Amino acid sequence: MQKSSGACKSMKTMLAGIQRCWLMAACVALFCLGNLLAAELSEAEKAWEEFQLASRTPPTPKEWRTQRPTNEEYAQYLAKVKATLATAADKAKDFYTRFPNDPNAGRARRKEYEFLNRLYSMGRKDLEPRLVALEKARLAETGLSEEDRFEIRSKQIERRVHALQEQGAAAMTAEMEKGARELQKEFPNNPEVYEMLYAVAVRSDAEKSREVAQELVKDARAPQAVKERCTGLLKRMEALGKPLELEFTAVDGRQIRISDFKGKVVLVDFWATWCGPCIAELPNVLKTYEELHPKGFEIVGISFDADKEALLKFIKEKNMPWPQYFDGKAWGNKFGQEFGITAIPTMWLVDKKGVLVDMNARAQLAEKVRKLLAE
Structure with a gap:
């Protein structure tokens, strides 16, 4: 009975040891798996951080706020x-x-x-x-x-x-x-x-x-x-098809009344120096003006700028001789409010009789002006 009891104790000890080994092996496996998952997680986190950093577009230079590039x-x-x-x-x-x-x-x-x-x-x-x-x-x-x-x-x-x-x-x-x-x-x-x-x-x-x-x-x-x-x-x-009423003192002091331009074709250009599409359209406007001004084509600018000096500098640099309305109110511009202008550039054409005939003059501007001049 004593030998049998001793054998049982040895067997239990051995089984307990095997169980401990299995438990330790399981823990090691779980530990390794956790490390692998953590490594993968940190790799993904690192890659996402790299992506976010790469997504930051370069800021515009501060000097561009006051000086045009x-x-x-x-x-x-x-x-x-x-x-x-x-x-x-x-x-x-x-x-x-x-x-x-x-x-x-x-x-x-x-x-x-x-x-x-x-x-x-x-x-x-x-x-x-x-x-x-x-x-x-x-x-x-x-x-x-x-x-x-x-x-x-x-x-x-x-x-x-x-x-x-x-x-x-x-x-x-x-x-x-x-x-x-x-x-x-x-x-x-x-x-x-x-x-x-x-x-x-x-x-x-x-x-x-x-x-x-x-x-x-x-x-x-x-x-x-x-x-x-x-x-x-x-x-x-x-207002389309009716005489256009527009009167103001231009930024250079000229007194402007659309009715005084009868006998000529007038482009009314709602624009701003800060408006990218307006600036992109300017070469076409200048070219049309240079070609057709001698034949009776005039332009009146309605500026949505807030900075008078920036406007004066720009029109001088770009050689824009036509009169400009300016009140410094940007989107609160007097004529912008009066005529419900919600997007710029907006270009209107007034015929020789002073009648507003086109509210989308950007498309084929020169061709439209030639046609009106020929009437």
């Missing part, structure tokens, strides 16, 4: 922005490829798409195949939200519009309306669809503009803000 300085800055966006897009792709199950993977995909679209709009047309591939992959995803699907579809249409730049503003506006109508069918309750249609109304000729604005005012799905802007647009259009 030269073309060379702006081109250098733009090149830096493009390089930053390209690097960030690549890092976003690298992140979601390496860590497809990370909570930030979906965000990385959206950021890559955002950065590539920005680069495309800045002239990187070579990125279109990559954008198309991304869109195809994302649209095939199960559970893609309607918001994401709308973003993809709207960006596709935006590229279609930009592709027609060489054909002019009229062709781009027509394509914008076509795309907006497609989105209206696919996303009838998305407010951005109606913002696009309002943009079409603003950029179209008088007949089309009135048609689209009236449609939006009546459409129950259109946001109230869009309805209000369309109402303002329709009020402005009431």
